[in-house]
Amino acid sequence: FKYDEPFRPLYHYSPFFGWTNDPNGMVYKDGEYHLFYQYNPYGSVWGNMTWGHAVSKDLINWEHKTPGILPDSEGTIFSGSAVIDKFNTAGFGKDAMVAIYTNDGDRQTQNLAYSLDNGKTFIKYKGNPVLTDPNIVDFRDPKVFWDNDSKQWIMSLATTQTITFYGSKNLKNWEKLSEFGEGIGAHGGVWECPDLFPLTYNGKTKWVLLVSINPGGPNSGSATQYFIGDFDGKKFTPDPLPYPLWIDNWRDNYAGVTWNNEPNGKTIFIGWMSNWDYANQVPSVNFKNAMTLPRELKLVNNGKHLVLANPPIETVKELRKETKTYENVSVNDTYTIKNLLSGNEGAYEIEMDIKPEKSNEFSFILSNNNNQQVSFIFDLTKEELSLDRTQSGDTDFAINFSSVIHSPIVKRNMYKIRLLVDKASIELFLNDGETAVTSLIFPKESYNNLTFKSLDKQPIQFNNINIYKLGL
Numbered sequence: 374f375k376y377d378e379p380f381r382p383l384y385h386y387s388p389f390f391g392w393t394n395d396p397n398g399m400v401y402k403d404g405e406y407h408l409f410y411q412y413n414p415y416g417s418v419w420g421n422m423t424w425g426h427a428v429s430k431d432l433i434n435w436e437h438k439t440p441g442i443l444p445d446s447e448g449t450i451f452s453g454s455a456v457i458d459k460f461n462t463a464g465f466g467k468d469a470m471v472a473i474y475t476n477d478g479d480r481q482t483q484n485l486a487y488s489l490d491n492g493k494t495f496i497k498y499k500g501n502p503v504l505t506d507p508n509i510v511d512f513r514d515p516k517v518f519w520d521n522d523s524k525q526w527i528m529s530l531a532t533t534q535t536i537t538f539y540g541s542k543n544l545k546n547w548e549k550l551s552e553f554g555e556g557i558g559a560h561g562g563v564w565e566c567p568d569l570f571p572l573t574y575n576g577k578t579k580w581v582l583l584v585s586i587n588p589g590g591p592n593s594g595s596a597t598q599y600f601i602g603d604f605d606g607k608k609f610t611p612d613p614l615p616y617p618l619w620i621d622n623w624r625d626n627y628a629g630v631t632w633n634n635e636p637n638g639k640t641i642f643i644g645w646m647s648n649w650d651y652a653n654q655v656p657s658v659n660f661k662n663a664m665t666l667p668r669e670l671k672l673v674n675n676g677k678h679l680v681l682a683n684p685p686i687e688t689v690k691e692l693r694k695e696t697k698t699y700e701n702v703s704v705n706d707t708y709t710i711k712n713l714l715s716g717n718e719g720a721y722e723i724e725m726d727i728k729p730e731k732s733n734e735f736s737f738i739l740s741n742n743n744n745q746q747v748s749f750i751f752d753l754t755k756e757e758l759s760l761d762r763t764q765s766g767d768t769d770f771a772i773n774f775s776s777v778i779h780s781p782i783v784k785r786n787m788y789k790i791r792l793l794v795d796k797a798s799i800e801l802f803l804n805d806g807e808t809a810v811t812s813l814i815f816p817k818e819s820y821n822n823l824t825f826k827s828l829d830k831q832p833i834q835f836n837n838i839n840i841y842k843l844g845l
């Protein structure tokens with residue numbers, strides 16, 4: 374088959390063949406970052422859930438591996454996490470890689486599989502399941518980490534529309550610690566794929582809880598909300614913030630979680646770059662769906678309150694191959710740069726600074742010579758950034774893919790823009806990831822014209838414009 378089909382990303386992870394949804398079991402060990410993922414090895418629609426497997430030394434160049442964990446008599450293998458058992462608490466061996474996953478069968482249960490050969494092969498634990506609850510139907514997606522303060526493993530588990538925390542000394546026996554989520558955050562759908570982790574802000578430890586929700590996202594379908602607060606080894610207490618807060622307000626970043634055992638103490642996140650609204654229908658052929666860029670999570674103040682910034686990891690800059698620099702553009706109407714990049718094959722980055730000056734409504738537009746385009750529309754009065762993808766290319770494959778998608782932003786004197794395009798995806802980062810938004814696009818040929826518009830005819834500047842061709 375044709376691996377290199379038109380919508381195959383160049384620098385984002387996608388399965389060699391078949392379907393993917395959530396990233397799973399992300400863990401670092403002995404020089405390698407492991408990425409497992411919800412995988413259908415038999416076709417490019419959801420089904421036969423298996424843990425696919427890929428490894429990378431730098432989180433950018435991925436090597437496809439044979440699937441890690443296969444369905445069994447207890448059911449298919451749903452999402453979960455992996456840890457390195459440094460103190461051999463489970464007795465599988467020192468430094469065993471232990472996966473904690475959901476079996477989806479008659480019921481949903483939590484189970485263990487361990488690997489003594491750095492993720493090449495997994496052995497299912499004979500005492501499975503390690504956690505059941507016959508009364509909860511949606512009981513899944515265990516994310517486990519070692520809590521140094523309380524000296525135990527903590528599991529965050531999605532339990533219908535709450536997150537339940539469990540504790541364990543040995544990964545095998547789990548005790549319920551607390552439950553979070555009633556009356557707070559978004560509840561338009563089922564809660565899935567939680568992740569609880571610490572981040573430092575101003576020298577203090579804060580805890581962040583990610584919760585994916587489907588449906589009920591801010592622009593329809595699936596999206597990932599987060600809470601910032603404290604965790605005392607048992608209970609998560611959220612700070613008073615204007616919840617729901619979303620890690621990415623556009624439509625194509627779901628079920629993301631962070632790497633365990635990251636060697637540089639960073640908190641690195643990757644999401645699934647799709648939406649349950651149309652993930653089974655997107656027009657790629659031999660594979661469906663890809664992951665977002667790896668992003669480093671940081672707490673920052675956006676001028677109003679704390680938010681979870683998620684810029685691309687630093688080494689994404691190493692993808693920059695050729696640079697084209699343009700003169701500063703000052704407009705109070707419209708200006709277009711044609712043929713942005715010669716030989717543009719759809720993997721590129723646009724970097725620029727926007728100085729709104731007196732303008733409160735402006736946009737920039739990427740277009741191709743087939744009348745296909747995406748508009749990025751800033752409305753500073755509403756404090757909103759919208760994407761119009763109604764004319765982006767193929768939009769008819771699903772009922773509501775074609776849409777204008779909104780995200781809140783904060784009014785600033787300057788926006789530092791990084792926009793990364795990879796064939797069928799756009800990731801846009803404002804001010805070092807203070808706002809990060811992601812969208813799928815399916816253009817017939819890559820967009821290669823860039824238009825700047827002042828919509829209220831007030832002067833605005835686009836400065837320091839660099840276009841990079843990206844490659845591995």
Ligand code: FRU
Nearest residue numbers: 395411451452514565566628
């Ligand atoms: C999220 C999800 C998880 C589940 C998996 C099944 O996208 O629904 O809750 O474990 O996908 O593939």
